[in-house]
Amino acid sequence: MSVVDSRDGSAAGGVEAVPTDLPDGFQVQVDLRCAHRGDLRYLVGGSPTRMLRLSDAALGMMSADGRIAVCDKATRTLCRRLLDAGIAHPRPMFGPSTDQVTIVVPVRDNQAGINRLIATRGEARMIVVDDGSDTPITVHGVGVSVLRLPRNLGPAAARNAGAAAAVTDFVAFVDSDCVPAPDWLTMLLPHFSDPAVAVAAPRIVGLNTRPGLFALAARYENGYSSLDMGPAEAPVVPSTPMPYVPSAAMVVRRSAFPGFDESLRVAEDVDLCWRLHDGGWRLRYDPVAHVAHDHRTGMREVLGRRRFYGTGAAYLADRHETLAAPMVMSATMAAAVVALLTRTATGTAIAMLLLGQMAVRLRRRLDGLPQAPLVAAQMTGRAAGFGLLQAGAAICRHYWPIALVPALFSRRYRTFVVEVAIAEGLVDWTRRVLSEPTARPALGPVTYVFMRRLDDLAYGLGLWQGVITHRDPGALRPVLSR
Structure with a gap:
């Protein structure tokens, strides 16, 4: 090398x-x-x-x-x-101290959350940005101040105002419904000893660790929230398994921080991550650091939030083009996946031919690697499996309004869609269980698949709402590479 x-x-x-x-x-x-x-x-x-x-x-x-x-x-x-x-x-061995950090908390009408957050802040300075609360937010304690905005401007503008008022080298954004672990800053700050790191983010877990047995939405949100990016540390890079980190809790290098896009009321955190990456900065996700989030518990609230998140895809597609694509794969793999989904002998034969060609090309790229043919075959097989899962998830989440039309008129196609929905959900549940073998699953496989599909319906509804409002199908357009 x-x-x-x-x-x-x-x-x-x-x-x-x-x-x-x-x-x-x-x-x-x-x-x-x-x-x-x-x-x-x-x-x-x-x-x-x-x-x-x-x-x-x-x-x-x-x-x-x-x-x-x-x-x-x-x-x-x-x-x-x-x-x-x-x-x-x-594995940094040193880094900034907590007195080089200012915690910025955007809030609107959540005095109880602010009181709880102040009690757990430690010694770091804190700026609470009151984003037009009906009853003005009050704060107490040494090192805590409040900045009042003249009217509700949204979380992006509130965070920017707080960051502008900070004088420290680092700013930790924390939402008012979060409760950080005492050592979360100590865990994240060493990442900034790498001068190229602009953002370090913790894992966001559920605050209510024991929702009621029949509180299905609360149990789903507590165990599988869209804010929880999982148990594996990773660089944050667009179009990878870790494409962004949520702004509910993140630490930023103030000299690198370009500000959130204040025109966005949704997906502003994704936009920030992608702009920083495009500028050459590195971003890290480290699940060793934990921040608990007080999730919504009602079914209407949970699904309404998913629909709202879905509307952000159109904004991202407008700003970042192909990075917001629902599927990314090579044209050859896409053809193989489509052939496999036909579930016919001819389709399977075509898929095997295409996958064989991919394995041969990959084998050439692995020249010099011991047992390269076997490794190429294994990697191609894993890629095909991931392609099938990606397609199944897109059918259920991004393209369900399109899939619904033929399903209404064709029993065979209706059966196919149901089978895809069940199979993809079960595989996803299994993957999550295997990723944390010592943790008890928040839901069993049947209830997980049910909630996962409701999640997809809500997100997809918001996605299509955004596409229609913007009159731009970019958020629905897959990316097929050569």
Whole structure:
């Protein structure tokens, strides 16, 4: 492997280049799941999946368990390359202190939430931004102040106002219905010892850990909220399994913060993440840090919020074009998936032919990797499985109004849609259970599939509402690469 940074760090639009040199003492840990058959010389992983073959010199820089400490130009370059590839994760040994952080809380008509949040803030300074509450928000305590907006301007404008009033190097945005764990800032701040990191975000979990047995919506939201980005640490990169992090709780580097788009009342956090990434900044999600969120509990509230989130896709498609696409896959894989979904002998034969061609091409790219043909076949099979799941999820979530029309008139197609809805839901439930084997599932498979499909119907309704309002189908257009 040539030890060369894969990104030049330059920012978009002529903005000053992002600093990318990791400091001495910074450490990274290779994800050992990426080591081909335990051999650290061959690393296969990341999103999109790539293969790195390390030189003897690069291997000599890491310990037997895949840990690398930055100590010179070569280790600095190698660590950056592995981090950007998603094959290694940061293990910073130092970072800013909490007195370099100001907590900014946008709030409207939630005095109880503010009181609860102030009680758990620790020693960090806090600016509460009252976004036009009917009854003005009051605060108490040393280091806590309130900034009142003249009228309700929305959470994006409220956060921007709070960030503008802060004088510290870092700003932690926390919504008023959140309760951070005492050590959440201590866990996240070391990520900023990497000068290229603009955002570090915690895992957002449910505050009510024991909703009632029959409170189906509350149990679903508590266990599978759209704010919970899961148990796996990851770089935040568009069009990957971690495309954004929610602004309900995140820490930002103030010098990198361009401000939320105040014209957006939804998806402003996604827009911020994508603009920062486009500017060359790195963003990290670290589930070791926890923030609890007081989720909605009523079925109408939960589904109404999902519909509202769905409307944001049209805004994102207008600003970021293909990044908001409901499906992203190669044209060959798309053809193979369609062929498989026909569930005919001819379709299966066509799919096998196309997948075989993909495996052959991939085999050439893996030249030099031990057992490359087997690895290529395995990777192609996993890609096909992911493609089927992606298509099934899109049918149920993004395209259900289109799928509904033929289902009304064709029993065969109706059966197909129902089978897809059940199969995709069961696979998704299983995937979630396997990702956290020690945690008790919030819902069983049947109730999860039921709630998942209601979630999809609500989100899809909002998506189509946004598309029709904007008269732009960009949020419905899949991206097919060559």
